[in-house]
Amino acid sequence: MNRPATKRRTTNRDVRDQLCNAAQRLREKVNSLNFDEPITHVYNPLDYAWDLHRLYIEQVSAKAEVLMLGMNPGPWGMAQTGVPFGEVAAVRDWMGIQGVVGSVESEHPKRPIEGLECQRSEVSGRRLWGLMQERFQKPSAFFKKHFVLNYCPLVFMEASGRNRTPDKLPAEERNSLQQCCDEHLREVIDLLPWKHLIGVGAFAEGCLKRVVDDEQSSATIARILHPSPASPAANRDWAGTASSQLQTLGVW
Template identity: 60%
Template sequence: MTNTDVSHTNRQTLVRAARELSDSVDLLSFADPVTHVYNPLSYARKSHEAYLGWVGEDVKVVLLGMNPGPWGMAQTGVPFGEVAAVRDWLQIDQPVDKPPIEHEKRPVEGFQCQRSEVSGRRLWGLFRDQFETPDAFFENHFVLNYCPLVFMESSARNRTPDKLPAEEREKLTAVCDAHLLTVIRTLDPDHLVGVGVYAEACLKRVVQIEGCRATVTRILHPSPASPASNNDWAGKVTKQLKSAGVW
């Protein structure tokens, strides 16, 4: 099998897995204080699958985030998908539909969204500065989120998956773990990098299930909510990746 064939097969597997994940999470229900749930794998499927088209044939590093941000993947369907980074660097600009029930304070405007997600700008900005081109980055790297859903309360406040009630969280975890296992088996990377503590914990749990050969490490989350991230985040993360032998 040629490298092109491997890349094509990997893409087909990831597309199928993403569709299965999307269908599975749509069957779950979430109670108050969650009032709105967005699934960008569904309404932004075209751009998400365009993103999956970047997957290379020799992925050595998989970076995992927690779940979409309201101004990132919720708009573009791409993990950490800050609009400008996705459109201008990844060259993805696909039509994005609307979630079935939209919160008036968190409208989905797709690539017309004027808000910029800081986490995505920092993450993809680092990769752009280090690798210059998407081809060079995706040759050995891939980025995904553990959970594809955005959870919001009536006030439009974001609610992260770790804050869900135990019963809801367990059902969501079962579905997301299964998807993550599929990705790891498909790409067989050397390194699994959790973007933040939550993602690292998810990777460690799934690796124990799978007996995966990849090493698990963590980098500082790029969110501006973390004080440590607001002072040379890129420099700190570059040092972390080099120290862990990822770069």
């Protein structure tokens, strides 16, 4: 008598391997893009900080149900560590991620890549990961149900060293980048039965709404306040505001 086929359980290894493969495909696609002035320097931490990014992916669990999405790396965060919102102390001391970060081919003198030796602190990352550390204590407790991803892996800089976000790119460049990043985001969303898709800021929420098929996904799409110090609201107890938002959404 033939037994009915049983569906193979998705393991942590399955999820981690697929996330790594998806990130590598994204890396190659965005590396093929060209950006003109006023952009003079483009960093891709999925290249020079790949070893640390891979170790970050090793934290994720097949039981994760909350995906939190940021925009793109900050110069003192993921640009240094390869980790979304990757404030150095959080990555090195809390997550326990160690490794050597390589160099970029054309480095901006005001934005050196120093890896885990960087003395600058990414405020957004310090706020976000500081909240997670305070609430969950151990990274394993956080990653059991949560994962943080950046929509775009690239850092864009002007000649002055000023950061330029993806939404400020010319339309043609923005559209080409969006095609690559949307495809990657769909892959990640399709990987697990997420219950909550949370944009960290309005831009990320918009990306989630654009790529998610409402008819095929039962996940709740929402946003929390971005922890950027450029936001007056974020400077007035961001952790308290974000916690309250996540509680209202039923995430916490």
